[in-house]
Amino acid sequence: MKLGCIQLKVAFGDVEKNFARVEQLIREAAAKGAEIVVLPEMWNTSYALKKLEGLADVNGERTKKFLANLSKELNIHIVGGSVATKKGDSFYNTMLTYNRQGELLGEYDKAHLFRLMDEHLYLSAGDGQNNFKLDDLDAAGVICYDIRFPEWLRLHALNGAKVLFVSAQWPTARIDHWKTLLQARAIENQCFVVAINRISGNHDNFNGQSMVIEPWGEVLWTGGADEELAIVDVDFSKVDEVRTRIPVYDDRRPELYGDVLKKK
Numbered sequence: 001m002k003l004g005c006i007q008l009k010v011a012f013g014d015v016e017k018n019f020a021r022v023e024q025l026i027r028e029a030a031a032k033g034a035e036i037v038v039l040p041e042m043w044n045t046s047y048a049l050k051k052l053e054g055l056a057d058v059n060g061e062r063t064k065k066f067l068a069n070l071s072k073e074l075n076i077h078i079v080g081g082s083v084a085t086k087k088g089d090s091f092y093n094t095m096l097t098y099n100r101q102g103e104l105l106g107e108y109d110k111a112h113l114f115r116l117m118d119e120h121l122y123l124s125a126g127d128g129q130n131n132f133k134l135d136d137l138d139a140a141g142v143i144c145y146d147i148r149f150p151e152w153l154r155l156h157a158l159n160g161a162k163v164l165f166v167s168a169q170w171p172t173a174r175i176d177h178w179k180t181l182l183q184a185r186a187i188e189n190q191c192f193v194v195a196i197n198r199i200s201g202n203h204d205n206f207n208g209q210s211m212v213i214e215p216w217g218e219v220l221w222t223g224g225a226d227e228e229l230a231i232v233d234v235d236f237s238k239v240d241e242v243r244t245r246i247p248v249y250d251d252r253r254p255e256l257y258g259d260v261l262k263k264k
């Protein structure tokens with residue numbers, strides 16, 4: 001299956017510019033044969049958190065219409081990264097996923113808010129999980145800081161995901177953590193990880209390094225430090241092969257792990 005990985009240069013607070021560029025890149029990805037297109041985190045507004053009142057997408061309506069129309073017209077699945085949304089009086093960091101029929105498969109509000117970027121001051125956290133199916137492919141989607149919570153990704157893998165999509169705005173300063181955590185999540189869950197980061201004009205802030213990793217931990221593609229659309233070919237049957245070779249799921253001892261999941 002061909003993945004269209006869109007490592008976007010997100011314009012701070014410029015919703016119109018971001019929508020226009022995302023549409024251009026999704027169309028380009030489809031023209032190049034992508035079957036699943038993946039976007040980064042908060043691509044409509046970036047972290048213009050102080051301006052969310054005017055900029056956030058109310059109930060995600062604009063983004064929903066946009067992604068539904070494009071996925072149906074182009075006959076592609078879209079893991080829509082995330083956008084800033086307003087629901088009721090609260091703001092969320094929301095991932096919307098569409099299948100090639102233009103149907104909404106998942107609306108996931110980021111579960112773990114990242115204090116270092118002030119998310120907890122402006123956003124509310126979601127409580128729902130985000131497993132979905134792209135044709136026959138069992139998949140799940142999480143957002144950026146979520147990858148520091150292995151139990152959260154494990155839960156999605158236990159619910160059947162063979163590929164974990166990660167949309168992010170992960171800064172250059174901790175890019176080594178990004179690479180290591182993503183590889184670990186792929187190896188421990190024995191699944192594909194497709195992780196799409198943003199870039200900024202200034203590479204000191206966000207330098208891309210999006211990644212596609214297969215279930216044995218081998219990195220199939222790493223993005224550079226500039227805006228980029230990559231088409232990456234993946235063979236999802238690799239998941240079953242790796243899970244047969246080392247039967248981690250059969251060997252788990254959940255009766256030993258109970259307290260790990262409780263907050264101290």
Ligand SMILES: NC(=O)CCC(=O)C(=O)O
Pocket residue numbers: 041114117143144145146148168169170171174177
């Ligand atoms: N947008 C985010 O969630 C950033 C997470 C991050 O940078 C980290 O180190 O974790």
